[in-house]
Amino acid sequence: MNGHWDERYAKTEGAYGRKPTPFWVQELSRCKGHSVLLPCEGEGRNALWAAQQGWKVHAVDSSAVGMATCDRWCKAAGVEDHVQTHIEDALTFEGDPEGYDVVGLFYAHMPALLRRTFHQKAIAWLKPGGKLVLEGFSIDQLGLTSGGPKKSEMLFQMNQLKSDFNELAIEHLAPKQTHLDEGPFHQGKAEIIQLVGTAPIL
Numbered sequence: 038m039n040g041h042w043d044e045r046y047a048k049t050e051g052a053y054g055r056k057p058t059p060f061w062v063q064e065l066s067r068c069k070g071h072s073v074l075l076p077c078e079g080e081g082r083n084a085l086w087a088a089q090q091g092w093k094v095h096a097v098d099s100s101a102v103g104m105a106t107c108d109r110w111c112k113a114a115g116v117e118d119h120v121q122t123h124i125e126d127a128l129t130f131e132g133d134p135e136g137y138d139v140v141g142l143f144y145a146h147m148p149a150l151l152r153r154t155f156h157q158k159a160i161a162w163l164k165p166g167g168k169l170v171l172e173g174f175s176i177d178q179l180g181l182t183s184g185g186p187k188k189s190e191m192l193f194q195m196n197q198l199k200s201d202f203n204e205l206a207i208e209h210l211a212p213k214q215t216h217l218d219e220g221p222f223h224q225g226k227a228e229i230i231q232l233v234g235t236a237p238i239l
């Protein structure tokens with residue numbers, strides 16, 4: 038049970054919109070393989086997109102309401118066979134022991150003490166040669182009203198992400214000022230960081 042998020046998704050279907058994150062669309066089209074893991078996936082906007090592109094998707098979120106919306110959207114789009122939802126804490130989710138070709142972390146902000154552990158899990162979920170795609174708010178988002186955690190410790194910093202994901206070959210790690218138009222909770226000028234990295238082939 039996840040009170041805050043369940044309440045948000047129950048009140049507002051499409052809290053972050055139903056369309057995929059543009060960075061996900063761009064990067065997933067460059068990825069190879071068939072399996073995707075989306076931890077902290079909310080209502081499933083990126084899971085739905087990946088499934089529509091033919092990927093086999095595991096979507097994880099501690100919000101039962103979010104995952105129910107994901108199931109509903111995928112069913113309505115006729116891609117429910119491509120998506121397995123898991124109502125679980127991403128920090129304890131084990132996932133497919135074979136790993137995943139792609140792991141996508143979108144606006145998955147953890148408390149400071151758990152961030153590195155969570156990012157280590159994200160690396161462990163990747164198959165050798167698998168890709169990690171991340172987008173979230175940077176520390177410069179503080180004071181902006183377009184969404185995200187209000188606690189600075191939960192926002193991303195370039196040096197922390199570089200260190201957290203140093204086991205990956207980083208292809209892209211950059212801050213970006215953008216304008217979000219993703220449902221009622223991501224609206225307006227925003228400061229984000231995007232990252233793409235590849236797991237080593239052992």
Ligand SMILES: C[S@@+](CC[C@H](N)C(=O)[O-])C[C@H]1O[C@@H](n2cnc3c(N)ncnc32)[C@H](O)[C@@H]1O
Binds near residue numbers: 103128
């Ligand atoms: C800002 S929303 C982003 C949702 C989605 N990734 C998107 O971009 O539309 C953050 C999500 O992370 C989920 N979340 C936060 N901590 C979590 C945890 N430890 N395990 C699973 N889900 C978690 C929340 O339930 C919420 O749905």
